[in-house]
Amino acid sequence: MAFWDDHPSKKSKSVFHMKFAEEIKRSIYVALWLMLLTFPIIVIKVNTIDNVIIWRWSNIAGIGLASFLLSFFWQLYLRKKAPEKGVAMEKESFFRRLLENPKIYRPALIIIASCALVFPFIASHYQINVMTTALIYVMLGLGLNIEVGLAGLLDLGYVAFYAVGAYSYALLNYHFGLGFWILLPAGALLAALFGILVGLPVLRLSGDYLAIVTLAFAEILRLVLENWNDFSFGPSGISNIPRPGLFGIPLTPEQSAVYLYFILIALCLLTIFVIYRLQHSRIGRAWVAMREDELACQAMGIDKTKAKLAAFALGATWAGMAGVLFAAKTTFINPASFTFLESAMILAIVVLGGMGSILGVITAALAIILLPEYLRVFSDYRMILFGAALILVMIFRPGGLMAEKRRQYQFHHTDIEDKT
């Protein structure tokens, strides 16, 4: 902040002589502080029933060592990072240039597409299921991306729309026996209606007020589903939801998993196409304008009400579809699948991926769902690692893994000069 502090030449020489002394000293302080901080919770374990205290001294040594090393490398990283800022920027643009070069991204796309096609025939049933879940999250991430990434409406209750989709499939099927292919659009439509219902009262709200109201709606929906037994069968949920049918041909669970996988691939492609088109359409640009500055956007003659409601409705549509697919995949749903943690997870996908960036959201969704699945070895430590990873990614890349680049329109002077 203070510009008068910028005299690099004065200090750097003497600091260099000390080499790591400063870092080691600081790391020791950090380690001592964290050991003190974690002491009661990590070391002491009380058993109030038998009246015994268990002292686990070895834990604190681990904490001390780990935090010392982490802090030491962190400071080395900080020291190295300072002069290298320019290089990092160049690397990023190099990566981006790779992505934008048709010679590179076309073969890459073909490889990815063929992998996606071959995958269900070589992978196990379990792996197909995991992949299907990941694809559901890709859809959810892309849907929330409309609201948060494009329109800048912070939605902490996105899971509500997902629940509406899942429950409309389960309930309409239970009561009226309707099939998957009718209920897929129906679920999407109902979710969109619910999106408008949520959107209407929050039109006047901005920023964090919006966030808490969407969260409130999601919690209300979950609690009602949990308590209104006659309507939603309460916490025990609904089971025996049919899997999607294929022209009446009976499918084994393995076959229907493959079938569902391909349905999801198709829907994800559709989602990507629609969102890509939306992004550069009139309404897409209106959303971006609204995100950047609501006042200026209104002054340009954009109907804020319409744009906001459209964002809610469209975002909810994809969540509704994802919900129907989720119910069809697991064949069992209950309110416990639609907690705030789920909303947080989807929001994390959008922000980690880089808001507004389709490729980023897809990458983040696959990473967030697949990595924990394959890290089941550390099953107890999965969530704590997830939490730590969220913090670390945000610190190292606050803009997300692949921040969205605005499309630029270039104005060529030469063309005009030639014509005149």
Add this chain to the structure above:
Amino acid sequence: MNFFWDLFLGGLTRGSIYALIALGYTMVYGILQLINFAHGEIYMIGAFTALIVASVLTMKGMTGLSVLMVAGVVAVLYSAAYGFTVEKIAYKPLRQASRLSPLISAIGMSIFLQNYVMLAQTSDFLPFPNLIPPSDFLDSISHLIGPSDFIIILTSTIVMISLSLLLKFTKMGKAMRATAQDQQMALLAGVNINRVISITFIIGSSLAALGGILIASHVGRINFYIGFNAGIKAFTAAVLGGIGSIPGAMLGALALGMAESFGTGYISSDYESVFAFAFLILILIFKPDGILGRSSQQKV
């Protein structure tokens, strides 16, 4: 009438606890415009530390008021240290980033702390000892108000009054208000922003820990997940009162506690939180900036 009085007292007790936690939310929000999702976890850590210290002391043979005092002080100090550290690790590197990045970092911190306590301690409910020692005075009014209700309401009233005085009359309070109003300008006027932010986190976390101890000894059991619900409710209360406004947080918390208490008493006990959230939505439809929030309506 008696039933009404019970519900009223229940609402007051609930509201006081929510207020203690909501103050931390609203103070941090006022200065950083950040929804500190890890705040509920600090409250939970406060309750756990108090439980651990109190159990150790009881097993060593201490009794009565001294256990409550020592456990309370240690828990408050520890929670303050946690709040301070959380800010340094998860939020300080993100000061310049866009608004959503610290939010995700906060959610990450919340998940991290929950699982940290779960792994280091237990995922089961632990019985929380009743730390409030019996006294003649409390017994004499017990037909009017339960001892823990009385202590909760009394403590939070004292804390809220002293916080208001601190903000209004001390130099630090002035610096905090200045930072909340305009960070750049406060910096130019010589306010040490980093210190103000740290102190905000320390005060907020101590209040949350106090809330944690009080509610844990009121309810009688805790687990690693209690912070989430309390956090969401307190955040709701802060928004209801107008986030960033300290009297707003107190008022919002009391209103929320009342809405929940009367809702469960007169309508249905299954939908406790539904009343709170529905009340919030209703209020925000008519007053989009909360009860005491500054109006931010902008029109073309």
